[in-house]
Amino acid sequence: MFCVNYEAFGGVFALPVSLSDNYLLLSSGELLKVIIFAFRNADKQFSAEDVAKATGLNAADAADALIFWEKEGFIKNRDKKPAEILPEKTAAEAQEKKPEKELFKVSPTRLSHEIICSRLSEDKNVRELFNEAQGKLGRTLGDADMSSLLNLYDYYGLPAEVIMSICEYARIHKKERNMGYIYKLGIDWSTRGIDTLESAGEELMRLESINENWVRFAEITGIKTKIPTAAQQKYLDKWISDWKFTFEMLSLAFDEAAKYPDKKSFPYIDGILKKWNASGIDTPEKVKENEIKFREEQVERAAKREPANKNKTLPDTQASYDINRAVEKMNTSVPTLKKKEKR
Numbered sequence: 001m002f003c004v005n006y007e008a009f010g011g012v013f014a015l016p017v018s019l020s021d022n023y024l025l026l027s028s029g030e031l032l033k034v035i036i037f038a039f040r041n042a043d044k045q046f047s048a049e050d051v052a053k054a055t056g057l058n059a060a061d062a063a064d065a066l067i068f069w070e071k072e073g074f075i076k077n078r079d080k081k082p083a084e085i086l087p088e089k090t091a092a093e094a095q096e097k098k099p100e101k102e103l104f105k106v107s108p109t110r111l112s113h114e115i116i117c118s119r120l121s122e123d124k125n126v127r128e129l130f131n132e133a134q135g136k137l138g139r140t141l142g143d144a145d146m147s148s149l150l151n152l153y154d155y156y157g158l159p160a161e162v163i164m165s166i167c168e169y170a171r172i173h174k175k176e177r178n179m180g181y182i183y184k185l186g187i188d189w190s191t192r193g194i195d196t197l198e199s200a201g202e203e204l205m206r207l208e209s210i211n212e213n214w215v216r217f218a219e220i221t222g223i224k225t226k227i228p229t230a231a232q233q234k235y236l237d238k239w240i241s242d243w244k245f246t247f248e249m250l251s252l253a254f255d256e257a258a259k260y261p262d263k264k265s266f267p268y269i270d271g272i273l274k275k276w277n278a279s280g281i282d283t284p285e286k287v288k289e290n291e292i293k294f295r296e297e298q299v300e301r302a303a304k305r306e307p308a309n310k311n312k313t314l315p316d317t318q319a320s321y322d323i324n325r326a327v328e329k330m331n332t333s334v335p336t337l338k339k340k341e342k343r
Contacts, residue, residue, distance in 0.1 A: 015039055019074065028180065030057055030229070034065035038075050045078065048265060060223075063265035064231040108155040111147040119150060129153060129160045136167040137176040148183040156190035165200040169207065173227065184230070210237055220247055221254045235266045243277045252287055 019035065033055040038046070048063035055062065069075045119126045133149055134141055141149070152158045166185050167176070175181045189195070194203050213236055214228045228236065239245045245253075253272045257265070276282070281290055 013040055013042070016074070028229075030055075030061055031065050031068060033057065034062060035069050035074060038066075038069065058225070059261075060232075060265045061225070061229060063267060064229055067267060068231060108151045110144065111150055113143050116143060116146050116150060119154075125160060126150065126153065129163065132160070132164055133167050136164055136171055138171065139176065145179045148179050152183065152186040152190070156187060158186055158190055158195055161197055162189065162195055162200045165197070165204065169204055173211070188230075206237075207233075213237075213240055216247055217250060220251045232266055235270055239270075239273055243273060245273060245277075245282065248284060249273075249276070249282065249287075252284060 015036075034051055034057070037051055037054050041050075048059050048066055051057065051066065052059045052062040057065070066075065066077075070077055120130070129149060130141055130146055133145075149163060152163055153160065163186060166182055166189070170176050170178065170182050170185075189200070189203065194200055210228070210233050214232070217223070217236060218225065225232075239250060250269075250273075253269050253276070256272055257269045260268075276287070279290070281287055
């Protein structure tokens with residue numbers, strides 16, 4: 001048994017209870033590193049580079065983690081402008097489908113050993129689920145593992161065969177010991193309605209395509225990370241599947257971001273590609289044309305701002321005096337001094 005050694009405390013800082021209750025099981029080590037750093041430095045402002053230096057992550061992963069915690073509401077970005085106030089929604093718009101994240105407003109708690117044993121004894125499907133999962137993952141499941149699988153089955157409504165598909169995918173990609181990854185992927189599938197073997201198969205094909213794209217993207221950009229984060233996967237899928245950018249264009253965007261080391265992150269690369277996509281810039285030739293046009297516009301703006309030369313010599317026709325005549329008069333004229341009259 002273990003307990004906290006209070007004698008080792010050199011100081012303490014607070015962490016939200018909701019962080020421990022809702023994210024400890026699901027979050028990766030990288031995410032937890034970043035949020036611990038954030039609360040340890042709650043009295044300061046910090047950048048992705050500060051986080052990367054303190055945690056050992058690269059700047060891109062640190063930036064992605066900060067964005068994740070910002071969206072979850074644990075940190076704020078002071079550089080962001082206030083959101084534009086939008087007009088009230090119509091009744092028809094209000095009845096539209098809510099964002100995916102709102103489908104499950106309350107996350108299930110970790111199940112106790114007694115509840116897990118009760119479900120095992122009363123439902124043979126649960127017993128089969130655990131047995132098959134142990135076979136797929138090649139290890140014995142602990143209470144935390146069984147709680148996660150049972151929540152996917154009971155609370156999020158995933159069939160056992162779909163959960164097994166996720167376990168098999170995790171094993172292939174060397175994540176069989178990472179139940180947090182399996183659980184998070186299961187929640188994502190449930191939220192997006194991937195709850196049949198057919199839809200699971202299609203999703204696994206999509207994920208494999210993203211993994212292949214990541215390998216190629218990492219090669220052309222020199223990124224050392226072998227496995228992309230969930231945020232990086234979404235960015236890459238959007239750039240290739242939605243915006244139809246080639247790897248050559250992705251490389252150009254990465255090189256453009258590399259000119260500014262403090263901004264070299266996936267969100268910044270996404271901003272570059274978003275502008276290119278909106279402007280119809282989809283080839284290296286168009287990128288070059290856009291750069292030339294930008295430089296020309298800069299030169300034109302600089303020329304308009306250049307002040308007029310106040311010391312410019314007027315032409316002879318506009319001179320207000322004859323310089324030659326003045327010199328001649330100075331050389332021939334002898335000044336005379338008048339004596340002062342006596343009073």
